[in-house]
Amino acid sequence: MVDRGASALSLPDDWPAHPDPILALNRMGSFDWDLDTGLFHMDAQAHEVFDLRPDEYDGFPASLLIRVPRAEAHRIDAVVAQAMKDGSENYGAYFRLRCRDGSLRWTHTQGYIRRDPTGRPRRIVGIVREATQELSELEARRDRAAQDEARRHRTSVVQLATAALAHARTVDDVIDVLRDTHGLTHLGATSLVFGLVEAGRIRMVAEGPEGSFVPGTDITRIDEPYPMSEVVRTLSPRFIESPEEFAERYPILWPHLTGLNISAAAYLPLIAEARPIGAMGLLYSDRRGFSPEDRNVLVALGSSIAQSLQRAMLFEQEKDLATGLQQAMLPRTIPSVPGADLAVRYRAATAGGSPGRDIGGDWYDLIPLPGGRVGAVIGDVQGHDTHAAAVMGQLRIVLRAYAAEGHPPATVMARASVFLHELDTDRFATCLYAEADLATGVVQVVRAGHIDPLIRHSDGSCRRVPVEGGLPLGLSAEFQRLEYPVATVELDPGHTLLLCTDGLVEQPGADLDDGMRTLAALIATGPQDVQDLADRLIDVVEDRRGDDDVALLLLRRRGLETPRSGGRLRQHVAPGDPEALAEARHMVRAAVAAWGARDRSDEIELVADELITNALMHTEGSAIVTLRAYTGSDRCLRVEVEDSSSALPRRREAGESGVSGRGLLLVDLLTDVWGVEARGGGKCVWCEFVMPELT
Known part of the structure; x- marks a missing residue:
């Protein structure tokens, strides 16, 4: 075996x-x-x-x-x-x-x-x-059947080129496709010339291989004796089948092409909506003559290119219009603010498709206010189109107007919401408004559905500032919920306030809180200069290539060499709102410390608290607390509490067991001067404290 x-x-x-x-x-x-x-x-x-x-x-x-x-x-x-x-x-x-x-x-x-x-x-x-x-x-090895297949393949060149041109958005994209597309290289063209019709002339935008430029042909008239001018003038293609024919028909151009070994050429008019928008020439160095099939393919190819070119030209025009609209709606300049370093940035979206998708409703604004104050606004109108940009422009103007009129932040936001609701639009907007007194560093913030602000400290650390917010603008008016709580924060010298839209934070598939933590870490490690920091943040968005637009505002408080005179702070306190009352007390405490009245801190806080409590207890509405610092022969701090009642307060003695009646006695005892003023349908109880000179 x-x-x-x-x-x-x-x-x-x-x-x-x-x-x-x-x-x-x-x-x-x-x-x-x-x-x-x-x-x-x-x-x-x-x-x-x-x-x-x-x-x-x-x-x-x-x-x-x-x-x-x-x-x-x-x-x-x-x-x-x-x-x-x-x-x-x-x-x-x-x-x-x-x-x-x-x-x-x-x-x-x-x-x-x-x-x-x-x-x-x-x-x-x-x-x-x-x-x-x-x-x-x-x-x-091709036989007759293969030749039939070759004809079908030449026909498919148009389909291949059309498929490649479908991705072209700009004129440069169209030219890149023509240089690299499988269809044109398979046809054997040595080089490509390409021109656009502009104001009765042809402007060359692509001319052959390197070193083949023909002097004087970058811009030519349509009536000049050049092949591209001829096809534009006659709206008919020209097929040049030999060097001899080229030299005979175009004696001015031919001497410049002899060194390129050109043996044939096809020049095609690019026609859209019955008018020429450009011309294209294909130059060959290894063929003589064009078969009927070749001519049909090239004419069909020219038609496809013309359609893509027209689409690209319209896209660029619409994009220029949209970009111009966006820039017109944003502030042309940002005013300089004494005591602060500022930086603003806007980055358009990069979504594909319609050019209107490249803009949106994000905006920023900076509003100088009396008394050394400044209003900072950041917002985002729903949508990414020219309508969103138009709504944004109107909303930015009214917000600026309401703030400049002297309304407190909560009123500015509420009135803007009513305006947007009454506007002929179905869009809503998120917004954050911060009113900062750069003399004291006190910042009052209201938020309408927007993301929270961040503060970077002078040591580089960065934190998110939680702000209780209301509904987005437009929606709060629609649902009759126009209350916007006011948060008070302190911005010390060297600290930077950052306001931004969600395009800087949100990433597909990521949680918003994670995005805020990532942003805070990025800010903490960023450069100190606000301009450099703004550039770095926008660069990160560019690298991420997000499909949302981004608005960014940075405000860094500088240390003041000498104390600034003047200043005003205002806080709205609603009845039954202990948080608003606590914020008002915090505002008073911060202002007293910043304005150099620490020696009378207890007296001022006690009197302000008494006036606020009286307004809430003895009227049916809310109270508006205003603090002002005045300079002159004597420096003083003035506290005003407004309410909607016309009944004037009266001082009376309290009984031994009484729990009320002592308030105005305290006011009279602790203040240097006080009084009552009628204010329309209500009144204002005010008092003043002389502040010691700063040393």
Whole structure:
């Protein structure tokens, strides 16, 4: 008997062969694409196919764009996306890549899609291989049937170019597609010339290969004897089938082209809506003549290019209009504010599609106010279109007007909400308004559905400032909830207040609180200068390429070399609102310390608390507390409490067991002077305290 095991012992040690050397012998490389992480691993042979060194590839498909022309990349992406969408297990495609020496060569890829039990694609494995020789051999073996296929392929050039042009948004994009598209290179054109019709002239925007510029042709008249002028003038294509014909028909131009070895050319008018918008010329160095099929393909191609060019020109016009509208709605300049360093930034969205999506309703504003105060506004109107920008502009103006009229922050916000509700729009807006007294550092903040502000301290640490807010502007008026609580914070010298819209914070799939913590950490490690810090924050958004616009305002309080005179603070206190009462007390305490009246701090706080309590107890409405600092022969601090009652307070003696009646006695005893003023439908009880001179 023959021992079958003995023959097995005589086989080579490396039998059967590993797949890698087999692939290498066939000039094939393999890849493994993890769709979850985006990593695209290629073996050494695949690197050779793409003519890439290992240090030129970082493991992501985007790195291959240095070899794969943009139009080819779009086409392959479409093939892969369609295969994943329709449930296919594999796909295959030929494409061209540009080698290190600038030459183009054919490549073929075939991928196998791995899916999880739910059918979701998770991984693609496959091969890439050089296909130039393969395609050349197929071309050489073509028979009559292959020639018919070639005609069908030439017709598909229009479809391929149209598919690539569908991604072009600007005129430059159209030109890039024409230079790199698979269809034009397969037609064998050596170079491309491209011009736009502007005011009866043709302006050249792309002219052949490097070194082929023809002097005096960057701008030409339509009546001049050039081929592009002729096709624009006659609206008919011109096919030049030999150098002799070129020299005879265009003697002015031909001497400048003799060194390029041009043997034929096709010039096409680019016509949209029955008018010429440009012209294109394809120059060939390896052909003579054009078949009827070639001419039909080129004319169809010119029609497709004209449509894309018109779309791109309209896109650029609309984008310029939208950008101009956005810039007109934002403040032209930001006023300088004594005692503060300021920085503002606006970044438009980068969403694709309509150019109106590149703008939105985000805005900032800075409003100088009497008494050394300043109002800072940040807001965001719902939507990303020109309507949102228009609403934003109107809302910015009314907010500025209400603040300049001297209304307290809560009233400014409530009136703006009523204005937006009565405006002929269905949009609402989030907003944050901060009124800062730079002499004292006291900042009063109201918030309408907007994200909280942040404060960076002089040591670099950054914290989020929680502000109890009301409904967004427009909605609060619609639901009759116009109460906006006022938060009071202190901004010490060297501290920076940051207001921003959610485009700076929000990221797809991330929690808002996480985004705020990330932003706070970024600010803490950022530069001290507010301009540099603003640039860094916008750069981060640019790198992230978010699809939302961003508005940003930074206000850094400087230390004052000498005390500033004057100042005013105001707080609204509603009945039954202990938090508002506590905020009013905090405002008084902060102002007394900032205005140099610490020696009388207890007296001022006690009197202010008494006046506020009386207004809330003996009237049916709310109270408005105002603090003012005056300078002159004597420095004094004035406390005013307004209410809606016309009944004047009267001083009376309290009984031994009485719990009231002592309030005005305290006011009379502790203040230097006090009184009562009628204010329309109500009154104002005021008192003044002489403050000691600062040392």
